[in-house]
Amino acid sequence: MNGNKKVNAKTAVGPRPGTTIGIIPSRRSVIVVLDLPLQDGDKLVLESSAGAVMRKTSHDAVPLGQHHKSITFDNVKLKTVYTLAQEHGGKARSTIFHNIPTLELVTKDERPPDVLPKYYFFIIQPVPEPKDWDLQDHAFGPPDYTKIEVLEPRTS
Amino acid sequence: MSDPVLKKAYDEACAVFTKPVRFVEWKMYEARGTEPKHLRPFGLTKDRSGAWKEIEGERWIYAFRSYINVQGVAIWWEELHRGPGGDLSATPMDPSRVDPSKRVEPDKRPAGVPIGQRISFPRRVNGHVLTWYFFASRIPLSLKAIDELQKHVQDYVPHQTFEENDPNVIPGHDELLVPVLDPITVAMHLHEYYVAAADDLINYTTTEKHQTQPHQKEVVRRQKKVLLARVLKAVVDGDPANSLVNLLYDRNKNRLDQSAIDNFLKEYDGQINARTSWRDRWCSYLCNWLDAWPMKLVEKEFLAKPKELLKYFVPWCLCITRLSESICGRKLLGKIFDDQAHFFHAYFSPREIEASEVKNVVRKAASAWLEAFKEWPAILVVKLGKVESVEYVVKTMKLHWDIRLKRVQRPIDWARDEGEPGAVFDTKVVKGQHYEILEFEKIEHREKELESEGRWRGAATKVLVVVEAINMAFAIHDLIEAMKGEDIEKQKIALLEFLEFSLDSTSAALSLAKVSERAIGAIGFLSGCIETYIAGHELLESYEKGDNSQAIAGGYLTLTGSAATAVWGLAALLAVPGAQVFLVAGLLLVALGHLLSMFRDNDYETYVKHCCWGELYGEGNFTPEWATRKISDWKHDAESLDDYDEQFRALLNLISKFEIEAGSDPREAELKMGFMPSRASFDLHYIEKWSSAGDSRDLTDKATIEAAGEGKPPAVKASKFEVVPEGERMFKVRPSVSMTTKPLTVEFELPDGPMSEMWNPELNSISLEVRLVMKFGKEKFYVPHSKPASKQLRV
Numbered sequence: 001m002n003g004n005k006k007v008n009a010k011t012a013v014g015p016r017p018g019t020t021i022g023i024i025p026s027r028r029s030v031i032v033v034l035d036l037p038l039q040d041g042d043k044l045v046l047e048s049s050a051g052a053v054m055r056k057t058s059h060d061a062v063p064l065g066q067h068h069k070s071i072t073f074d075n076v077k078l079k080t081v082y083t084l085a086q087e088h089g090g091k092a093r094s095t096i097f098h099n100i101p102t103l104e105l106v107t108k109d110e111r112p113p114d115v116l117p118k119y120y121f122f123i124i125q126p127v128p129e130p131k132d133w134d135l136q137d138h139a140f141g142p143p144d145y146t147k148i149e150v151l152e153p154r155t156s
Numbered sequence: 157m158s159d160p161v162l163k164k165a166y167d168e169a170c171a172v173f174t175k176p177v178r179f180v181e182w183k184m185y186e187a188r189g190t191e192p193k194h195l196r197p198f199g200l201t202k203d204r205s206g207a208w209k210e211i212e213g214e215r216w217i218y219a220f221r222s223y224i225n226v227q228g229v230a231i232w233w234e235e236l237h238r239g240p241g242g243d244l245s246a247t248p249m250d251p252s253r254v255d256p257s258k259r260v261e262p263d264k265r266p267a268g269v270p271i272g273q274r275i276s277f278p279r280r281v282n283g284h285v286l287t288w289y290f291f292a293s294r295i296p297l298s299l300k301a302i303d304e305l306q307k308h309v310q311d312y313v314p315h316q317t318f319e320e321n322d323p324n325v326i327p328g329h330d331e332l333l334v335p336v337l338d339p340i341t342v343a344m345h346l347h348e349y350y351v352a353a354a355d356d357l358i359n360y361t362t363t364e365k366h367q368t369q370p371h372q373k374e375v376v377r378r379q380k381k382v383l384l385a386r387v388l389k390a391v392v393d394g395d396p397a398n399s400l401v402n403l404l405y406d407r408n409k410n411r412l413d414q415s416a417i418d419n420f421l422k423e424y425d426g427q428i429n430a431r432t433s434w435r436d437r438w439c440s441y442l443c444n445w446l447d448a449w450p451m452k453l454v455e456k457e458f459l460a461k462p463k464e465l466l467k468y469f470v471p472w473c474l475c476i477t478r479l480s481e482s483i484c485g486r487k488l489l490g491k492i493f494d495d496q497a498h499f500f501h502a503y504f505s506p507r508e509i510e511a512s513e514v515k516n517v518v519r520k521a522a523s524a525w526l527e528a529f530k531e532w533p534a535i536l537v538v539k540l541g542k543v544e545s546v547e548y549v550v551k552t553m554k555l556h557w558d559i560r561l562k563r564v565q566r567p568i569d570w571a572r573d574e575g576e577p578g579a580v581f582d583t584k585v586v587k588g589q590h591y592e593i594l595e596f597e598k599i600e601h602r603e604k605e606l607e608s609e610g611r612w613r614g615a616a617t618k619v620l621v622v623v624e625a626i627n628m629a630f631a632i633h634d635l636i637e638a639m640k641g642e643d644i645e646k647q648k649i650a651l652l653e654f655l656e657f658s659l660d661s662t663s664a665a666l667s668l669a670k671v672s673e674r675a676i677g678a679i680g681f682l683s684g685c686i687e688t689y690i691a692g693h694e695l696l697e698s699y700e701k702g703d704n705s706q707a708i709a710g711g712y713l714t715l716t717g718s719a720a721t722a723v724w725g726l727a728a729l730l731a732v733p734g735a736q737v738f739l740v741a742g743l744l745l746v747a748l749g750h751l752l753s754m755f756r757d758n759d760y761e762t763y764v765k766h767c768c769w770g771e772l773y774g775e776g777n778f779t780p781e782w783a784t785r786k787i788s789d790w791k792h793d794a795e796s797l798d799d800y801d802e803q804f805r806a807l808l809n810l811i812s813k814f815e816i817e818a819g820s821d822p823r824e825a826e827l828k829m830g831f832m833p834s835r836a837s838f839d840l841h842y843i844e845k846w847s848s849a850g851d852s853r854d855l856t857d858k859a860t861i862e863a864a865g866e867g868k869p870p871a872v873k874a875s876k877f878e879v880v881p882e883g884e885r886m887f888k889v890r891p892s893v894s895m896t897t898k899p900l901t902v903e904f905e906l907p908d909g910p911m912s913e914m915w916n917p918e919l920n921s922i923s924l925e926v927r928l929v930m931k932f933g934k935e936k937f938y939v940p941h942s943k944p945a946s947k948q949l950r951v
Binding site: 041042096122126130139153 | 159162170175183184186195196197198199201202206207234246247249271276279280283313315318350352355378408427430466471474524609704722
């Protein structure tokens with residue numbers, strides 16, 4: 001599998017063990033957090049197994065700090081199966097998750113795994129600039145690979 | 157995260173969504189091997205600039221997601237079509253995404269729903285971080301390919317979590333730029349980087365006709381200075397008194413520095429090594445990438461859809477070009493050739509193909525096919541042998557293009573024996589080698605089609621150019637082959653000779669093949685072959701065995717520190733008329749560091765002080781006998797005009813200096829030699845003056861020194877003189893034609909008794925003028941340079 005470096009557990013992201021997520025019993029609500037700026041056009045759909053549908057857009061979001069907004073679906077019923085879906089352009093729909101848990105305690109087993117997939121990395125290895133005048137490249141100089149563009153060949 | 161409110165919201169939210177995402181593409185990708193662990197995105201800047209690009213044309217983007225801390229399986233989540241203008245449309249899919257029965261092949265999938273140019277993704281669900289993987293294809297993928305992706309996408313494709321500081325995401329002003337992995341885009345960029353790096357190395361070290369004149373001059377000056385440094389280093393290292401090293405001066409530090417030459421050479425090697433390192437890095441990445449799973453996945457998809465294949469075939473052909481220049485490139489080409497299931501055999505081999513789709517692709521690819529095809533002869537000739545590989549080329553061209561190529565066998569005389577004495581090396585071994593050359597006999601109507609507009613900028617559009625490039629591959633193969641095999645005579649060819657002749661013959665091969673339009677590729681190809689050869693064990697073996705000529709080259713290569721840096725310099729100098737003296741003499745001199753055992757005067761000190769690594773560089777209003785110009789003129793106010801030619805010639809003159817001494821016989825002289833190559837000649841002028849003109853002799857002749865056989869003294873041919881080698885560095889010279897019968901000496905009786913001898917009063921003088929003539933390539937080099945050395949043997 002992946003041979004990338006181990007993740008430092010302290011920097012791993014995820015809820016703290018013991019955190020309550022999903023439908024919060026005391027408030028009977030479901031929260032969705034949106035990073036700013038908002039993606040317009042998407043709709044979030046919360047649908048119960050009984051057929052009740054709640055749709056919300058970014059216009060329903062309220063500020064959450066400086067860089068986020070949140071959408072709250074209220075009046076959810078405990079012990080009911082809910083599905084949260086995302087609708088693109090009104091038709092293409094994807095389910096974010098099915099069966100929102102009423103109460104979920106994150107356990108230690110659900111911490112991030114030892115390895116994460118591939119990270120971008122960079123290397124800096126320029127051709128050294130020689131002191132000797134005759135060794136200096138007065139004509140072109142080494143290529144700047146970051147500036148090289150490739151024109152797509154004709155394939156039709 | 158320091159904000160407790162946000163932290164709590166994150167923890168409690170059933171979903172967190174990203175800001176709008178816009179797709180771009182990775183263009184730099186590390187491929188240290190073909191395994192998953194070897195592949196990952198990389199760049200040359202911390203901010204990722206230059207590592208990605210805007211997408212050109214349409215793509216199908218496949219999004220997969222997984223919970224890294226809950227489940228390891230990635231699930232296909234979205235199929236997004238990105239139109240040429242950047243508009244996205246999402247394919248409606250089963251909302252749950254997990255029911256395999258609801259997935260269909262591309263032609264049955266519902267039309268995509270436009271969703272604008274950006275999209276938002278959930279990045280946390282139920283408090284768990286999601287990881288996303290994006291794979292881009294130029295055609296919609298089959299379910300089989302998508303299943304494969306589901307299985308392996310986490311291994312090969314970089315992930316995005318969209319969390320703060322996600323290194324695989326580029327933050328934009330009001331959006332996130334997410335690079336997707338399109339294997340074809342990555343392959344084309346790796347190829348472009350490889351070509352740029354290969355050209356950079358060539359441009360730094362070698363001249364070719366497309367360079368501007370100032371650039372060519374710059375390269376030649378650089379290589380001359382490097383070789384001068386290597387020769388001078390040999391001189392300094394061989395100084396038995398170890399005093400010359402104390403005269404070296406570092407101009408950058410403005411002080412005497414024993415390491416001045418070493419520093420210069422180290423700096424040069426640093427330039428070459430850094431460039432070579434980049435070239436090899438890009439080449440290995442490219443070759444690995446072409447052979448790695450992501451590329452193979454899209455290859456399978458395209459091969460299953462012949463009507464779309466051109467979209468893969470043309471970029472693939474582009475990526476193949478110039479691979480034959482490199483070791484790892486040839487390895488990949490060979491691997492492809494050995495794989496009988498590879499599509500190469502359907503599209504490039506002379507096998508009769510029934511499928512019209514194949515013919516259509518070849519026809520439509522035209523110049524792209526041609527460009528790729530010219531890379532193969534270098535492989536074919538190794539895999540199949542020369543005769544079969546020529547047949548292969550001929551039949552393939554006939555099969556696909558109705559172009560008939562004529563197979564011609566021509567004798568090639570690599571010996572360059574001009575019938576003149578004085579050639580530096582004995583070349584009889586390679587004399588008589590043959591190689592095949594292909595020529596057009598007849599071109600049918602397909603030629604125009606094949607020569608249509610190139611598929612990419614710089615693609616060959618002339619059949620002739622490519623065929624000639626193929627010819628050159630065969631020609632160079634002959635040279636390399638001459639160095640192998642069981643033939644003892646062949647094995648005696650020195651590596652040095654190989655370098656000289658193969659490089660020198662480049663011009664011949666190029667000229668013969670008229671490959672001027674592809675000069676850069678040809679130079680790269682040639683150098684690549686030589687690097688391969690040098691990388692072999694033959695050099696070390698011969699060095700250990702004490703093989704003289706190979707040892708010379710071995711010494712050179714040892715001193716230069718790396719075979720690659722040595723080779724590049726040679727190529728530049730051989731390409732320049734008049735620079736061969738630098739090359740050949742330089743090689744020999746560097747190798748023969750011990751030649752300074754014949755130190756006789758302070759000339760070397762004078763030289764070192766006034767050369768470009770001396771403290772008095774540019775000073776000295778005098779012209780030593782071993783120089784042709786005032787030594788202050790070696791330096792010019794403009795650095796670009798410093799005269800390294802004159803410095804090299806002066807040094808060579810100094811090293812080659814010889815002495816004439818009277819021999820045991822009145823008509824005999826002893827020549828005590830300095831440096832001289834294995835083959836050289838003497839211009840001899842013997843003058844014996846008598847009071848009677850009839851007794852006098854004025855003999856002029858050229859004595860040619862043949863290369864010494866193993867354990868034998870060199871043979872000297874002259875018509876009017878007898879020239880006999882004595883040991884390694886002395887020749888005895890005396891006239892061999894009839895002289896006056898008068899005795900050189902006469903007896904007389906002293907007043908008080910015994911008889912004694914005196915010079916015949918009729919003999920006025922005996923003198924000998926000698927000039928050593930060395931030939932380096934086509935250039936003659938005279939020692940002394942201005943007029944022959946003379947010695948009055950008798951006055």
